[in-house]
Amino acid sequence: MTGGSEEDPFTKPIGRWSVFFYGVGHMLNDITASCWFTYLLLFLTQIGLSPRDAAIVMLSGQVADGFATIFTGELIDRFGHFKVWHAAGSLLVAISFSSVFGGCLPCSILHNDSLTLETFSYSMFAAIFNIGWAATQVSHMAMVNCISLNSTSRVALTSCRNAFTMVANLGLYAIALVVFGVIKAGSKEDTETQYRWIAYSSITIGCCFVIIFLMGTKEPRLRLDLRETSRARIPWVYWFRKLLYYQVAMVYLLTRLVLNVSQAYLAFFVIDDLQMDQSAKALVPAIIYICSFVVSVLLQEIPWNGRRLKAYYTAGGIIWIFCGAAILLLPRNISSFMYAISVFIGIANALMMVLRSLPLTWISLLIINHVSVCLI
Known part of the structure; x- marks a missing residue:
């Protein structure tokens, strides 16, 4: 590979500002995804959709995400222009997310409040949201290996991105805590107002960071030697013959x-089953993320090997089993213990997510280094 010498700028560590500008590029995706998985089903059922229709909306988005991730990755690999894909995906995310939590737009235009039209509208914007989300995610992740050839810088870029993921999640729950405390949901209109404020606040914050990313990050362009390029282009079927590929995929x-x-479903549980205060919809997830963040930082200081990785990952799974049993058996009259259970859920999440990411990162980088080509 050209640039193997010390003079090549791509082999030198990149500056802190470059790491920062890259790290904030996924904030819009992170803060909207946190809201999506925590509150979408709760929002849809509270405004009148049946659980079946709410599930259809969620499913339509996830199906679209699955297909969009594959095709977006292939198109980015062929044509490049990471920042263009990132900007276009962010625009779709902002528009569609506000259209989901901002109310049924086609219903307002057509003056028709039928549940069928609402379900169709929310499903359509859910699919658009996930397509944009996939384009932003794939383009942002793929940039790491094209920004720098220095392994230390790549770790710094990924770590900064993960740190701002935590910031985005905690920011979302802080916004939700304020909104749920100020605006009381006494009717469908009040519920829509609550989530509209959460959505618009999240989009505004996320878009500010997207602008910082686009202005501060240069379009990456690396030069690859032709011989190295020929070695990089190996058939995709090669990986389907590897057992490790399936093992990592199943763990993920x-x-x-x-x-x-x-x-x-946690928001459903604390409100419908435990009948906790509205603020619990934000406090419980926030406690989980804070504990997860602290444990994730501590795990970075541990030297890892295969045996230790499996042991800690198994411990996370066992803790989650006990937490799940405690949630099922928790009486409504002592619902405040849910906050204590949230601490252990956060610990279990960190153990499972971080340790799952170690083998996943290894095989992902291996695939990228062999298959992806960064064009001039």
């Missing part, structure tokens, strides 16, 4: 299943 899938399902 099952971990995300636990975390996403719990995040999506």
Whole structure:
């Protein structure tokens, strides 16, 4: 690869400002995703949709996300222009997210409040949201290996991105705590007003950071030697013959299943089952993320090997099993113990997410280094 010498600027560590500008680029995605998984189903059912229709809306978004991730990755790999894809995806996210939590736009235009039209409208904007979200995510992640060839800088870029993910999540729950405390949901209109303020505040904050990212980050362009390029282009079927590929995929899938399902239904549980205050919808997730953030920082100081990685990951899974049992058995008259359970959920989430990411990062970088090509 050209640039192997010390004179190549791409092999030198990049500055802190460059790391910062890159790290804030996913804030819009993170803050909207946190709101999406925590409050979407609750919002839809509170404004009158049936649980079945709410599930259809969520499912339409996830299906769109699955297909968009594949095709967006292929298009970015062929044509490049990471910042263009990032900006276009962010624009779709901002418009569609406000259209979901801001109320049924087609219903207002057509003066029709039928549940069928509402379900169709929310499903359509949910799909658009996830398409934009995928374009932003893939373009932002792919930039890491094209910004710098220095491994230390790559770790710094990824760490900064993860740090701002935590900031985005905590910011969302801080906004929600204020909104739920100020605006009381006594009717459908009040509920829509609550989530409209949360959505618009989240979009405003996220878009400010997107602008900082686009202004502060240069479009990455690396030069690759032709011989290295030929070695990089290996068939995709090569990875489907590797057992490790399926092992890592299953670990990732099952971990995300636990975390996403719990995040999506936790707000339902604290309000409908435990009948806690409205502020609990924000406090419980916030406690989980704070504890997860603290444990994630501590885990970075531990030297890792395969045996220790498996042990800590297993410990996270066991803690989650006990937390799940405690949630199911928790009586309504001592619902305040949910805050204590949230601490252990945060610890378990950190153990599972961070340790899952170690083998995933390794195999992902291996795939990227062999398959992805950064064009001049």
